[in-house]
Amino acid sequence: MPDQHQPDERALSALAARLRTARAVTVLTGAGVSAASGVPTFRGADGLWRNFSASDLATPEAFERDPHLVWEWYAWRRALMAACQPNAAHQVLASWTQRHERWRVITQNVDDLHLRAGTRDLVRLHGSIWKLRCWRDCGCAPWRDERASLPEVPPRCPQCGGLARPGVVWFGEALDPDDVAAAHRLTDCDVFVMAGTSAVVYPAAGFLHQAHSRGAFTVEMNVEATDATRVVDMAIHGPVEQTLAELDTRL
Ligand code: BJW
Ligand code: ZN
Numbered sequence: 001m002p003d004q005h006q007p008d009e010r011a012l013s014a015l016a017a018r019l020r021t022a023r024a025v026t027v028l029t030g031a032g033v034s035a036a037s038g039v040p041t042f043r044g045a046d047g048l049w050r051n052f053s054a055s056d057l058a059t060p061e062a063f064e065r066d067p068h069l070v071w072e073w074y075a076w077r078r079a080l081m082a083a084c085q086p087n088a089a090h091q092v093l094a095s096w097t098q099r100h101e102r103w104r105v106i107t108q109n110v111d112d113l114h115l116r117a118g119t120r121d122l123v124r125l126h127g128s129i130w131k132l133r134c135w136r137d138c139g140c141a142p143w144r145d146e147r148a149s150l151p152e153v154p155p156r157c158p159q160c161g162g163l164a165r166p167g168v169v170w171f172g173e174a175l176d177p178d179d180v181a182a183a184h185r186l187t188d189c190d191v192f193v194m195a196g197t198s199a200v201v202y203p204a205a206g207f208l209h210q211a212h213s214r215g216a217f218t219v220e221m222n223v224e225a226t227d228a229t230r231v232v233d234m235a236i237h238g239p240v241e242q243t244l245a246e247l248d249t250r251l
Contacts, residue, residue: 011236012243015191016250018217022102022190027093028183028207029107029114032196032222036087036241039080039111043198044224058170063135067163071154074166078129081111082148089195089241090117092248097121106183108197108204110168123182125175125204131167136160142167175203187211193219196240199228208232 019025031041041047042054052073056062063070086094094117096103105119110129114122132155133142140159155164169175180203192211199205199220208228212218218232221240229235236243 008236011234012246012250015219015234015236016247018191019247019251024102024104024186024189025096025191025193026104026106026186026189026211026216027193027195028197028204029089029093029105029109029195030197030199030204031109033089033093033107033240034084034087034109034111034113035196036089036239037084037111037113039084039109039113040077043200054171058168059172060170061172063165063170067135067154067165071150071166074129075150075153078150079148081129082146084111084113086113086117087241088245090114090119092244094118094120095248104186104189106186106204106207108201123179123186125169125179125183127166127168127176129166129168132164133167134160135163135165138162183207184210187216188214189216191219192216193221194228194232195221195244197222197226197228199226 031039035041042049057070057073090113093105093114097105097120098118104121105114106123106125107114108126110126112128112130130144130146131142132145134140134157138157138160140157156162157164187207187210189211192208194208199208208218208231212231220226220228220232220235221243222237223239224237
């Protein structure tokens with residue numbers, strides 16, 4: 001019986017060979033990449049959506065209804081993330097982007113772990129949990145607050161004194177068009193990897209299909225099968241931090 005936590009040796013060697021000669025490699029990451037750092041994922045057995053409702057906490061309507069409740073949830077997650085460190089997956093990806101610009105990373109994650117590991121030119125589709133914006137959009141620039149605990153909940157806009165909101169993208173909100181355009185450009189690659197994402201949230205999940213239709217060899221790295229498994233050319237099932245570390249030794 002193969003050990004399901006040991007990445008498939010043959011698949012890893014075949015993928016390493018492709019990566020060595022690829023002109024461009026794009027990795028789209030999701031919450032699974034930060035799981036080993038202690039950041040909870042959204043879906044799955046221990047995911048946030050098991051105990052919390054997305055429509056009560058991660059939509060503009062939820063914020064409009066109960067900003068205090070939404071901010072309590074974000075304050076709890078910020079405190080949790082502040083104690084987390086980048087893991088081997090973040091470190092390997094960062095080292096690849098530092099080595100050559102042909103390695104590119106797009107993330108759906110709102111933690112800063114890719115940046116803290118040193119990833120270059122990161123495209124962040126869903127914003128940052130450490131960024132705040134004015135809810136009324138009074139014209140002030142978004143600002144960063146990296147404290148583990150906020151001075152007040154809900155926090156206030158320093159310019160107009162109104163409510164501040166987390167600088168993340170909620171369901172039903174448009175992503176920053178510049179980020180979407182940047183991610184779309186990166187789907188023009190030889191190898192496109194979906195790493196630690198359930199591949200259900202759009203438009204991020206759609207980049208796999210774009211990359212595929214533009215001729216990329218597509219790969220999934222996940223602990224379990226997802227909607228993407230049937231679509232990709234290669235699925236490597238196992239902890240992504242282990243898969244990437246093993247792959248790194250073969251490059
Ligand atoms: C491991 C591992 C290990 C664990 N190793 N693997 C039908 C109804 C309503 C809406 C829609 C609809 N159809 C489409 C939509 C649109 C909607 C959408 O896609 N909904 C689907 C869920 C159905 N999308 C949107 O609303 C987006 N906006 C939009 O479309 O705008 C259109 C528009 C245009 C013009 C004007 C107005 C609007 C916005 C989406 C925003 C998503 N936001 C969130 C919250 C961010 C803020 C926060 O963090 O609080 O983003 S939701 C959440 O999901 C978060 C994530 O980035 C995102 C993706 O999740 P991810 O990363 O894949 O995590 P998980 O937990 O799902 O998966 C983790 C995976 O890792 C699992 O597979 C594990 O197995 C694996 N794993 N450990 C490897 N060690
Ligand atoms: Zn304001």
